[in-house]
Amino acid sequence: MVSTSERFRGNGRLNDMQISILRLFEQGISETDELKVRKMLMDYFDDGLQKELEEVLDKKKYSTQDYHKMLSDDNFRSK
Numbered sequence: 001m002v003s004t005s006e007r008f009r010g011n012g013r014l015n016d017m018q019i020s021i022l023r024l025f026e027q028g029i030s031e032t033d034e035l036k037v038r039k040m041l042m043d044y045f046d047d048g049l050q051k052e053l054e055e056v057l058d059k060k061k062y063s064t065q066d067y068h069k070m071l072s073d074d075n076f077r078s079k
Contacts, residue, residue, distance in 0.1 A: 025034065069076045
């Protein structure tokens with residue numbers, strides 16, 4: 001699986017989606033619509049991160065005890 005951060009690393013150039021979003025904002029949408037678009041994008045990326053987190057947690061099979069160790073032990077080793 002490709003992580004979210006890996007998916008959006010690039011060569012420094014804007015992709016088609018980014019250009020489309022810039023064009024949308026260039027047209028002068030209302031502040032209300034701008035906030036709706038921002039929320040929609042945040043929800044989209046949050047959904048991807050949540051799915052990625054679930055996959056990692058399913059793979060690692062952390063226990064409640066593991067979580068307590070992670071919070072208190074600087075030398076916690078990942079499974």
